[in-house]
């Protein structure tokens with residue numbers, strides 16, 4: 310498990326948990342955590358914040374994706390196309406992963422975060438999965454099945470063969486990550502940022518969280534609070550669906566804000582191509598004259614290296630491989 314700290318990536322930052330342990334003695338945040346002083350991190354676009362749109366977040370009933378009724382299936386594929394094109398993210402209900410398993414996973418991560426710093430460090434490196442391995446392995450397996458079915462649906466919604474993405478990007482060997490995020494209460498939430506705005510690499514990320522909100526997404530020029538339906542997954546489109554679809558479906562910007570009362574835990578599970586798969590716009594979806602490829606082909610693992618070698622920052626990795634400007638709402 311990659312236990313990321315909810316902090317901007319700067320080398321001299323301490324674990325946010327260690328800083329939070331000094332609370333409530335700490336009434337203001339150390340200046341290095343002040344998000345507003347970091348160049349390019351415009352937290353002040355709060356005026357573009359919209360409360361009203363939350364209720365419009367699309368929901369995909371997963372059970373219909375596997376329905377044998379062709380009408381139901383075609384309706385949900387249309388819904389999926391619309392959700393991907395207009396929003397880049399959606400909630401997934403009726404996915405079949407037991408509620409008890411989702412809760413146990415959150416609790417396992419909480420227990421991991423509560424370990425003393427020295428004990429947590431013992432799990433650094435290759436043993437990082439150990440403290441939560443049994444539940445994490447079973448959970449990851451189930452979540453992967455959900456993600457692959459969604460990817461098949463996305464493939465079909467783009468007018469491609471159902472298993473086009475599966476085959477083209479060798480999803481049998483596809484990369485799956487499990488990222489646990491801990492956001493302790495912060496005395497000055499308006500100055501800090503739990504996780505700065507970014508898009509995810511890969512195809513589809515599925516996210517679960519405890520009952521505390523904090524995720525915001527920016528699908529159409531405005532930040533929107535997301536409070537997922539209990540027991541649902543929040544799915545978002547990653548950069549590699551944007552590349553494969555030649556920009557028809559765009560990866561969505563999101564960020565996590567903090568609050569001064571409750572600890573938030575989220576678990577993000579990105580699903581990507583096989584690390585050695587080269588990803589480029591699908592030839593079926595480009596046209597040399599009217600719709601030329603908008604992105605360079607790049608191996609998935611090279612893209613990840615590109616993204617990791619820079620600050621987690623808006624959509625900067627995708628911009629590096631984009632061949633010409635395309636229209637973004639965000």
Ligand SMILES: O=C(O)CCC(=O)C(=O)O
Nearest residue numbers: 488490524563565575577
């Ligand atoms: O904590 C969240 O809700 C967002 C996490 C996230 O975006 C990530 O880990 O990539």
Ligand SMILES: [Fe+2]
Nearest residue numbers: 508509563577
């Ligand atoms: Fe993310």
